[in-house]
Amino acid sequence: MAQAASLSGFPEWLPPESLAEQQVVDTLREVFELHGFGPLGLRAVEPLEWLLAKGETDKEIYVLNRLHAEPDGEDAGLGLRFDLTVPLARYLTENAGRLLFPLRVYQIQKVWRGERPQEGRFREFRQADIDVIGHGQLPAHYDAELPLVIADALQRLPLPPVRLRVNNRKIAEGVYRAVGITDITGTLRAVDKLDKIGREGVHQLLTDQVGCSDAQAHTCLQLADIGADDLSFVDQVGQLGVDDTLVNEGLEELAGVVQAGHDHQPGLVTADLSVARGLDYYTGTVYETQLVGHESIGSVCSGGRYDQLATTDGETYPGVGLSVGITRLLSRLFGQRLLSASRSVPTCVLIAVPTEDDRRRCGRIAAALRARGIACEVAPTAERYGKQIRYADRRGIPYVWFPTDPPERDEVRDIRAGEQIPADCDEWMPPPHDVHPALTDKR
Amino acid sequence: MAQAASLSGFPEWLPPESLAEQQVVDTLREVFELHGFGPLGLRAVEPLEWLLAKGETDKEIYVLNRLHAEPDGEDAGLGLRFDLTVPLARYLTENAGRLLFPLRVYQIQKVWRGERPQEGRFREFRQADIDVIGHGQLPAHYDAELPLVIADALQRLPLPPVRLRVNNRKIAEGVYRAVGITDITGTLRAVDKLDKIGREGVHQLLTDQVGCSDAQAHTCLQLADIGADDLSFVDQVGQLGVDDTLVNEGLEELAGVVQAGHDHQPGLVTADLSVARGLDYYTGTVYETQLVGHESIGSVCSGGRYDQLATTDGETYPGVGLSVGITRLLSRLFGQRLLSASRSVPTCVLIAVPTEDDRRRCGRIAAALRARGIACEVAPTAERYGKQIRYADRRGIPYVWFPTDPPERDEVRDIRAGEQIPADCDEWMPPPHDVHPALTDKR
Numbered sequence: 001m002a003q004a005a006s007l008s009g010f011p012e013w014l015p016p017e018s019l020a021e022q023q024v025v026d027t028l029r030e031v032f033e034l035h036g037f038g039p040l041g042l043r044a045v046e047p048l049e050w051l052l053a054k055g056e057t058d059k060e061i062y063v064l065n066r067l068h069a070e071p072d073g074e075d076a077g078l079g080l081r082f083d084l085t086v087p088l089a090r091y092l093t094e095n096a097g098r099l100l101f102p103l104r105v106y107q108i109q110k111v112w113r114g115e116r117p118q119e120g121r122f123r124e125f126r127q128a129d130i131d132v133i134g135h136g137q138l139p140a141h142y143d144a145e146l147p148l149v150i151a152d153a154l155q156r157l158p159l160p161p162v163r164l165r166v167n168n169r170k171i172a173e174g175v176y177r178a179v180g181i182t183d184i185t186g187t188l189r190a191v192d193k194l195d196k197i198g199r200e201g202v203h204q205l206l207t208d209q210v211g212c213s214d215a216q217a218h219t220c221l222q223l224a225d226i227g228a229d230d231l232s233f234v235d236q237v238g239q240l241g242v243d244d245t246l247v248n249e250g251l252e253e254l255a256g257v258v259q260a261g262h263d264h265q266p267g268l269v270t271a272d273l274s275v276a277r278g279l280d281y282y283t284g285t286v287y288e289t290q291l292v293g294h295e296s297i298g299s300v301c302s303g304g305r306y307d308q309l310a311t312t313d314g315e316t317y318p319g320v321g322l323s324v325g326i327t328r329l330l331s332r333l334f335g336q337r338l339l340s341a342s343r344s345v346p347t348c349v350l351i352a353v354p355t356e357d358d359r360r361r362c363g364r365i366a367a368a369l370r371a372r373g374i375a376c377e378v379a380p381t382a383e384r385y386g387k388q389i390r391y392a393d394r395r396g397i398p399y400v401w402f403p404t405d406p407p408e409r410d411e412v413r414d415i416r417a418g419e420q421i422p423a424d425c426d427e428w429m430p431p432p433h434d435v436h437p438a439l440t441d442k443r
Numbered sequence: 444m445a446q447a448a449s450l451s452g453f454p455e456w457l458p459p460e461s462l463a464e465q466q467v468v469d470t471l472r473e474v475f476e477l478h479g480f481g482p483l484g485l486r487a488v489e490p491l492e493w494l495l496a497k498g499e500t501d502k503e504i505y506v507l508n509r510l511h512a513e514p515d516g517e518d519a520g521l522g523l524r525f526d527l528t529v530p531l532a533r534y535l536t537e538n539a540g541r542l543l544f545p546l547r548v549y550q551i552q553k554v555w556r557g558e559r560p561q562e563g564r565f566r567e568f569r570q571a572d573i574d575v576i577g578h579g580q581l582p583a584h585y586d587a588e589l590p591l592v593i594a595d596a597l598q599r600l601p602l603p604p605v606r607l608r609v610n611n612r613k614i615a616e617g618v619y620r621a622v623g624i625t626d627i628t629g630t631l632r633a634v635d636k637l638d639k640i641g642r643e644g645v646h647q648l649l650t651d652q653v654g655c656s657d658a659q660a661h662t663c664l665q666l667a668d669i670g671a672d673d674l675s676f677v678d679q680v681g682q683l684g685v686d687d688t689l690v691n692e693g694l695e696e697l698a699g700v701v702q703a704g705h706d707h708q709p710g711l712v713t714a715d716l717s718v719a720r721g722l723d724y725y726t727g728t729v730y731e732t733q734l735v736g737h738e739s740i741g742s743v744c745s746g747g748r749y750d751q752l753a754t755t756d757g758e759t760y761p762g763v764g765l766s767v768g769i770t771r772l773l774s775r776l777f778g779q780r781l782l783s784a785s786r787s788v789p790t791c792v793l794i795a796v797p798t799e800d801d802r803r804r805c806g807r808i809a810a811a812l813r814a815r816g817i818a819c820e821v822a823p824t825a826e827r828y829g830k831q832i833r834y835a836d837r838r839g840i841p842y843v844w845f846p847t848d849p850p851e852r853d854e855v856r857d858i859r860a861g862e863q864i865p866a867d868c869d870e871w872m873p874p875p876h877d878v879h880p881a882l883t884d885k886r
Binding site for chain 2: 040
């Protein structure tokens with residue numbers, strides 16, 4: 001069992017999965033930094049009014065109170081963040097004068113939502129976000145760059161292939177308006193349910209609850225049907241017969257993203273005009289990401305362009321970002337045993353302890369190995385060697401070091417192969433692939 | 444200004460300090476892993492009753508409620524962790540059957556306390572904990588090992604020298620009982636205030652509030668006066684004339700820790716019998732850590748032995764751990780400009796953009812450099828080169844790459860030295876110290 005959760009919706013991993021998660025996070029970070037994104041670790045807590053103004057998820061917000069607080073104490077009216085974008089927008093408006101734009105940042109943090117726990121839905125989960133934010137304006141080439149950063153990061157993990165589905169809200173909004181729909185947000189939210197409730201379900205939702213006519217609902221579904229790995233989606237939208245400035249702007253932006261994706265790696269980025277995204281704050285490009293063959297997990301990385309989220313003193317800070325749902329992704333991969341680490345601890349070498357009187361000497365051997373970057377620990381007790389080897393074996397520690405007297409006769413054993421050789425703690429190195437635990441590809 | 448906090452007690456850093464914090468965390472992690480500690484990332488949320496049973500900080504706990512929750516919903520009665528040890532104890536009792544003991548883990552996470560914000564006291568802050576936990580018993584040599592792991596970690600950072608002050612609660616408890624004091628916890632808490640309110644303040648607290656006689660209070664203060672870099676503290680305690688099994692056990696354990704510290708590095712670990720620690724759950728060794736010359740920060744790393752924190756079904760899981768107060772430490776170091784990163788972004792090379800038509804080619808140069816581990820980004824706009832160089836300069840990016848036509852004539856400039864040389868993006872490497880940002884020693 002990978003999961004150790006005792007509280008529904010608040011997942012915890014056992015140590016081997018924690019180690020694997022850490023390696024996933026390290027890989028994402030490494031790629032984000034290679035692309036020039038710097039780390040940002042914002043506070044978990046936001047003023048409630050800021051959370052409520054920026055999200056439609058008000059029922060899911062966790063409010064904080066001190067156990068014995070005065071009702072109007074200075075920390076009243078606080079809640080936990082439900083995503084990493086809304087706090088970033090707050091941080092931007094507070095610190096704009098001290099930041100350099102365009103700002104390239106990543107955040108890898110927990111967020112909290114009081115959703116009903118179910119498969120793939122958690123109340124506390126980790127996200128990894130990248131964002132680029134401009135001051136006043138932000139060139140559209142960033143909309144094309146960010147999905148390629150995410151693809152670079154996910155493709156360095158032993159995961160099934162990824163496919164980024166991209167849309168632009170300007171297209172839907174322009175088409176909806178052109179056919180006379182007034183409740184744009186309601187229509188987007190209904191179309192966002194396409195994967196869950198199907199075409200007929202969405203049609204019914206649009207006509208019964210959003211107030212669309214049959215013809216309007218039909219157009220929405222026709223638009224959502226459009227998709228392509230190349231620029232042919234532009235003509236398909238044209239065939240709907242809507243000539244509108246906003247639609248054309250959206251088509252141009254989306255074409256830029258799809259073309260850049262195609263140039264980078266054909267099939268990686270695809271235009272899919274059914275992608276809506278639930279959050280209100282997106283104003284243009286929106287992204288979802290699927291693992292090919294594992295579409296039922298849902299989107300493992302989503303995001304979009306937000307031109308209006310951060311504004312202050314008449315200044316705007318338009319941004320574009322993507323968020324990897326680490327917990328959702330790993331929950332599925334661990335559950336299906338598709339991902340694990342090559343050992344359950346960082347330790348590469350266990351120093352066996354001949355007698356308790358030798359513990360200091362064992363410590364010096366360990367220090368010599370560590371000085372050359374080899375992770376090691378000294379055995380807990382000087383029990384018989386068979387038990388000490390078993391300690392290493394149960395944890396996947398590949399090597400056991402046997403101190404001898406005189407030290408020139410020290411030996412090290414690869415306990416997987418059973419091979420034991422003489423070794424000097426100032427010189428011996430394990431093969432490079434054994435130095436650190438690695439993620440194991442089990443596809 | 445390093446600090447960007449808008450909410451008192453909830454510190455946030457600007458990007459350069461975030462980058463420096465990340466490097467501090469990475470250094471700690473690297474050392475913890477070299478010593479065989481594996482990562483553990485537990486949930487932020489605990490049942491209130493667990494938090495209340497394990498800490499005396501009930502007034503400081505943040506309680507969670509969903510904004511529109513039913514009063515008895517399944518996520519009622521939850522609070523945010525106030526440390527990383529109490530959640531670890533809960534995790535142990537829940538998962539004992541699936542864990543391997545002794546368990547060596549580290550946690551680097553946020554915790555929350557509703558304290559009154561002041562210098563060095565925060566409501567949300569990051570800690571880095573290491574713990575070793577046994578099943579049934581845990582050898583005393585771990586009490587001696589853990590402070591050396593912490594010393595190894597802190598000494599790899601460009602910090603002032605560290606000094607670990609160690610005590611053992613069994614000594615104080617035995618001496619207090621021997622002279623007839625009954626309120627052991629109250630006495631420990633009063634002595635814990637020695638640094639803050641001085642000898643007379645503690646004496647008064649002991650006689651007025653804890654119920655000690657003058658003679659008893661005098662003995663407490665005599666005991667607290669004892670300290671040594673070597674084993675001479677054993678005789679000093681002996682001169683108090685208390686012969687008690689618990690005292691002798693504590694002296695033996697403390698002697699083991701001090702001797703191991705002395706062997707490792709004289710002056711690093713010192714016996715200081717005034718060290719009490721506020722938390723209830725410590726049962727033996729207790730640790731505090733000072734930065735020499737910066738004692739006013741308070742302890743930057745504290746912890747102790749907890750034999751009774753995790754028990755279930757008649758089984759006990761004794762542990763010993765230490766916790767680095769990352770936020771407190773960095774808040775002081777950033778504030779006094781004692782620590783910073785060598786640049787404010789991970790980027791090593793900015794690819795200049797001659798014209799917007801060249802952006803794709805610039806992206807290919809960036810990809811070639813990244814493939815060899817060099818972090819880079821492409822300039823935001825094709826403005827004149829002077830402005831593009833200024834973009835790099837303001838962020839501390841050391842190199843700017845100038846694409847030319849034909850590509851064989853590409854050049855790269857070290858903008859610090861102003862030196863520009865021909866370069867091939869498949870071959871050029873910056874000097875090793877420029878590849879990644881580094882922590883700068885400003886002591």
